[in-house]
Amino acid sequence: MRDLTDDIALMRPVIAALQTSGNDPAKVLARIGLLAGELPPKRFPHAQQAKFWQAVIDETGEPHAGLFLVEHLPIYHGLLLEYLFLSSETFGAGLRHALRYVRLLSDALNARLDVEGDRAVLTLAVDSGVSRHFPELLAGAVIRLFKALTEGEFALYEVHFIHPKGASPEHYRAVYGCPAHLGSKRYALVFDSAILSRCSALAQPELLQVHDLVAQRQLSEIERLDLVSQVRELIAELVIDNRATLEQVSKRLNMPARRLRERLSVAGVRFNDLVGDYRCRLAKDLLLNTDERIEVIVELTGFSEPSTFYRAFKRWVGLTPVEFRNRRNS
Template sequence: MAENVLDLQDSSFVVQLVYPALIEKGLDIDQIAQRCNITPELLQTSHARYPHAAQRHFWQVVEEISGDPLIGLHLAEIMSLHKGQVWEYLFLSSPTFGDGLQRALNYQRLVSDASRWELERDGDIACLNIHFSGGASAELRHFVEASALYLIRYFRTLTQDKFEPRWLAFGHKAAAPPERYAEVLGCEVRFAEPSTALVFNAEVLELPSSRAEPELLRLHEQLANERLARLQKQDIVVDVRSAIAETLEQGQPELNDVAERLGMNARVLRARLTEADTSFNQVLADYRCYLAKRLLSRTDESIADIVYLTGFSEPSTFYRAFKRWTDMTPVEYREFKQAQLQARSADQAPSQL
């Protein structure tokens, strides 16, 4: 089944890295948290996940509030490099920098579903290629740039400043003169390239780790595998959501129909959803709620059309469900979201002298 970008997720670790830097920069974190729905769970729970699609909105809000076209880079300059994540310990307890890097890449999904990292070596040159799902569009520029600088800083720390990038490639266009990027990143920066890539001297891969611990490495790999297995159990939820999205306009999807679409019988699907701590009815309700709120807040679709698009046969059934989900009627929810948008527009409007 084709990958659904809307179902890709990032670890709360990503938000937890950025949030203290926002505070240090003196930005209005209350406004950022409200506009981006940053919950206490995201800031306090190491295992929480959130939709990768929210990255676009988050960085747009941060740029608007900061007025800084290079805010991703400037936040990455002051981000804390260590958050006690399992992939960090894998890196630290591996025998060499290269071995630790490859292990971290093997478990990269623990950080995000939305990118794929590949390490290549050609003679004395090594290249870390980063492929972003859905493409690294201009809307994700800050996220990509912050990630690149964070990695460079982290690699330098692990190698006692022996890691030095030769050049860095971005898929997007520059938002400032290239020399400003080079000054912050410490290397030549190329733009509008086919992909994001960090190129460095391969000899650094052989550097021994000062914290190599074989026994701890085994424990860290066991923990990483357990967490990866939990994520893999959630994959069936992504598949079911995608199948529901593809068939919802035809009416309420049934478990048997979705199971057939996924090439399994209903009993197996039910069991796999149970392993993922959910059920078919819960996944269906969650997706309907997500779609209804998105249509009400971001489109001018009539309520009657939204009833149809969310697979309900009767408006009254839709109204009852939406009230149960949000404690608001659909009309109240749309008015609430419109009022929020108008308030933000008024705050951003230039003063009239």
């Protein structure tokens, strides 16, 4: 299973909210090993959300950190999804357009819009493996954005969270302006569906086309990185049995081998290079950090003959495996 990631754009508004609330973002970042102004790469592991929010709690002293920061969030975050909203003809069209590209923000979001009579249900996610502060902040950010886009006409009925425990009902109502239900099957906002037909004063079809094209390119880049990551994971799984072949990996991906080769080429990598890179890193790790015999390392790295392993390692590193390990010992 691939690791879920979030876009760094999700962290920037939180940092701005910390600043506005009178807290020093640099101290929060320091608690998770980052220097002031040193943010993670474009995408970062979703699993780090829990560590980040614990740092926010420790620094602010606020046990309900997500709710606390909602009121300090900037309304607009400069996100591409916001531009898709603004340039669409109606609120509903903008929302549906933005939902096509919600993965640009986070792999953990599984958003969809359902209309049930006079009620619309915007589901944000259906998985519970996340710190509750993230969905509580996200719900507040979405509500603030929707109210701004509709000049206050957005009417929210209720908010649903998967986590069973949180703040008091009064606290949720004070932040969201409506009841919040804990222990639900999904993270969702329930609102008046009439707002979906509201016309946008900033609708510009030409800009919408531009924004849509940019979003498609960014989504393609994420999917490209996904494929390379999946192939690397399968190589690691299959290499020990000397089954890390293009045919075996493509079979596991339910994809013709030729198609996989073409998609990797578009991604700028070659399958054999990925296999060689993994074998090299694994061999160096075993030589440096274990006392396994060379014969065992040959087997673990998927080589059928020691001589083939020796030649490959010398080509990768410029040293024989024995010379490489002796350098560690010296």
